Amino acid sequence: MPNPPQVTRRALMIGAGAVAAWASSPARALMLGADASALPGSVETLIGQMTLEEKAGQLTLMAAAWAGSAANALNPVQGNTNYERQLAEVERGRIGGVFNGNGAEMARQMQTAAVKRSRLKVPLIFAADVIHGFRTVFPMPLAEAGSFDPELAERTARIAAIEATAAGIDWNFAPMVDVARDQRWGRGIEGAGEDVLLGRVMAAARVRGFQGRKGLAAQDAMAACAKHFAAYGAAEGGLDYNTVDISERTLREVYFPPFEAALDAEVATIMASFNELSGIPATANPWLLTDVLRREWSFGGLVVSDYTADLELIDHGFAADAREAAKLAFLAGVDMSMQSGFYIQHLPALVEAGEVPMARLDEAVRRVLALKVKLGLFDDPFRRIDPRREKTRVRTPAHLQVAREAGRRSIVLLKNDGDLLPLPRAGQKIALIGPFAQGQRELIGPWNVYGSDAEAVDLLTGVRELVADPAQVTAVDGCGIEAPIDGGIEQAVAAAAAADIVILAIGESQRMSGEAQSRVDIGIPPAQMALAEAVAATGKPMVVLLRHGRGLVLEGAVKEAPAILATWFLGSMSGPATADVLFGVEGPSARLPVSFPHATGQQPYHYAHKNTGRPHPVGPLQEYKARYREALNVALYPFGHGLTYGRIAYGSPEGAGGTLTPGGELRLAATITNSGTHDAVEVVQLYIQDQSASITRPVRELKAFQRVALKPGESRRVEFGLKRADLTFIGQDLKPTVEPGQFRFWIAPSAQAEGASGVFELS
Structure with a gap:
């Protein structure tokens, strides 16, 4: 990729000129000032002026060629990394929007190309994955769901929208509302866990937070996108992108309700899921996208594909080639194609050949334009693009304070034998041990495009800020996340022996959870288990802090530790939030949104399972009952579990x-x-x-x-x-x-x- 363009005086002048150009553009003349009754006619007039290629361009959404390294790392590169070429496509009307771009200046340049140099001057829409915060990073959604507080989820989503819209973002690919009942599946971090009711209330809260309560045209509102429709969280074996084969009853009782809750909250858009559903990929499933979503639920908003999901119809074995994949996805109900380029490549010819009705094409374009109208882009395409706001509306003290609060309220106290916690703030030597004990790494969690660990506060810093004498706190890694360190265990044992209490910070890396990070074993990695056993052997009181993106299997010294806290990935204020709970500045109040099983082999496991015809009674293990050979069909720590510092x-x-x-x-x-x-x-x-x-x-x-x-x-x-x-x-x-x-x-x-x-x- 070439070096990103520099912000120059000329670029700023061009941006100012674009505003003037927009004032006299055909699209603005049609849209500006239209009231609710006149608006449809304005849209229809604009559609009537478009060529087939311009219509297909409105239905084409591409990853920004000028993007940050985090955005590039989150998805496979698909060849659109030339920024000048992408600008040229915008000028030709062949792109309707871009996503995960590199801030307000990029958006200003691209919007200028759209509204000054394209034929009809239809503004672009700028989208992004703002899953759990923009520059202020909040706890991953699964962790925040443990607060059992939808009001908190709405507040953090609102702040995410305030920050993201300052950088030019109009549309957010969140919330994920998939119910996830298999902890091997890495994408559970984006949702609200295994329960239908909790999934419903969190889905609605996050939609309200992202979109705001003043209408989508508000400068700090961004359209939400409920995803992934549907049953992505039911992938066989917890394997990402895998097959889903479940009954319609299960869809309607378990996997549909959070989407219905999002619709009740007036979510603007829906994303189709990658997975096939009982033999038909969701991206090309007319029953799902048209019969249920459109006709039964009366959803009138935009449906977008997931990243290259229409292209993947070929590998599914559902479409013979790109042309057929585009046709099947479009006729099933996917209005906008993300990243494959199939719609711009094939829809014009499909319409000319009579294989796709012009009415269906116009319907999809109408939905894209209607979303842009609702977002206020026809009134002012630059309403959310302001480099000055981008600097002043992010990571404010108030936002960081909410991140700290959200972090505290996402921590689950799993165990507290002998009331070991909360710890005293003075009079004890503390050894922080483990790969997550110190350093600005592995803090913000998976799926964050715009935040960074470099801006987050680590555990050692948080603890030293609270104790009376910071010199009484030592930190030793002891091992890496998945590999030992030469002499690491010896150093850790020495630190533990010299301390009054040990805080052992272990768990998963950011790359062990999230998309494409399914695990066959959801236990603590062996290198960390060896460290835990060695430190526990010193006999010092030990508090285990788990960093993780899923329900984990706990064994050995970790399971037997007197105190265990589930601290997930808490974001920008991870260290201070954790320290607040450790030392009782605020007591733990979160509950598990997913069950912690006894063994990986129990997966998929959820509390709301059926009895079967041979349920196991309370008491000793019995043969010929619904249980595993080694364990009962129950959780080590079930959904809803969480202790307090009270009794x-x-x-x-x-x-x-x-x-x-x-x-x-x-x-x-x-x-x-x-x-x-x-x-x-x-x-x-x-x-x-x-x-x-x-x-x-x-x-x-x-x-x-x-x-x-x-x-x-x-x-x-x-x-x-x-x-x-x-x-x-x-x-x-x-x-x-x-x-x-x-x-x-x-x-x-x-x-x-x-x-x-x-x-x-x-x-």
Whole structure:
């Protein structure tokens, strides 16, 4: 790739000239000032002026040729790395938008080419992957889902939008709303975990945050894109891009609801998924993209392919060549092609040959133009492109403070034997040991295009900022992430022996999670396990800090450590957020959004599994029951699990034995008490099980949750309301139904805890 163009006085003058040119352009004349009733006519007039090639150009989305190294590393290079050539394509009207570009100046130059030098001067749309923050990086979405706080997710998404739009970005390829129930799959980091309800509320919150509440034309709003439609998280064997073969009932009960929640939140766009679905790739699946999305759900927005997904129809064995792949994807309902170039190459000829109706072509172009209108690009194509704002609206103290808060509230306390945590801030020598103990590396996590570890704060810095005497804290790597270091274990053992307490920071690298990072073994790498065993043998109290992008298998000294914290990838303020929880500046309040299994061989595992005809009873292992030879079919740490620094007890259930009538509401409640000496935030969860139904039901289903703050010695009555609609499932006719009968409920701290439980009747 040639050196990126430098920002010059001439470039700035050209940008100013482009604004003047836009003021008299045909496209602006059609669009500016159009009210809601006149807008469709304006769009139709513009469509009528376009050539076939210009129409196909509007449906072509390409990776920016001028992009940063992080963007280039996230996807396979597809040959469009010549910036001047890409500008020429823009001028010819052969590109409708670019993504993951290199900031406001790049966007200014490209938009200038579109609105000053193209024939119709239709503005470009600028897109990006802003998955968990722009320059201020927040906890990865899976970690943030553990907060069980959609309001927090909306706030972090809002800040991401404020920063990204300052750099010229109009459209975000997020949120990912795939339900993920196999921890081998690396892309689970982008979603909200294994539960349908949590997936729904987080999907809606993130859409609202990215798009804002003032309309898409707001300067700090960017269109959201719910992805990947559909069932990408159900890939066989947890292998990325792999086949998915599941029932329509499972689609409608598990994988569709988060997309429906995104649509209810008025998400602007949908991305089709890579995977095939029961033999038909999603990118060319008319039932999925047209029958369900358009006709059943009445979605009127834009559908975009994933990166080269139409090209991949050939390798799927579904399309014979590029021409057929373009035709199949387009007729199935994919409006805009990302990165393959197939639409600009083949749609004009397909329309001329009568193989693609002109009406379908115009429909797709209409959706692209409508999105640009809603984003205000026809009013002012440069509304989000301002290099000065790009410098002043990112990484502000307020944004970084929210990143620290989000980090604290994403950490899950898995274990705390003997109340080892929180640690005192004075009077102890602390040894930070492990490949994640120090250094500005492996902090922000996978899938971040614009943030950097160099701008993040590491664990050692965070700890030394909080303790009374920073000299009492030493740090030793001990080993690499996947390989030993000569003398590393010896140094670590010496540091542990000289300390009063050990903090062992171990886990996964950023490259071990995320896209294309499926794992056959989701345990701690052997080099780190050897380090853990050696350090544990010193007998010093040990706190394990896990850095990870998935639910992990814990064994040996790690599993047996008295205190374990799941700290995920927390972003820009990783070190301070972790230190805040370690030393009790704020107590842990997050809960697991995914289950931690006993062994990798349990995957796929999720709490909402079925009983089977031979469920294993409570008690000793029995033969001929639904279990593995070595373990029960339960989690080591289940969905919803997480401890506090308080002592939480659940009282007797209220509402047990009640009856829920049609049109009525059943109130279920329990009193929650903190008998400890620390403040606590408990996430109280309501689960139900339909005891007998015409379709077998899961052993538990989450129906509601509340975050409850409790002072030491305080009790709170926590109440939930259940309505008939909360008990709906997909019946034998594949329609939503609800059946009378007996239900069990749990008001509990996790999906495996008893809490306050009882039964009720649905009349």
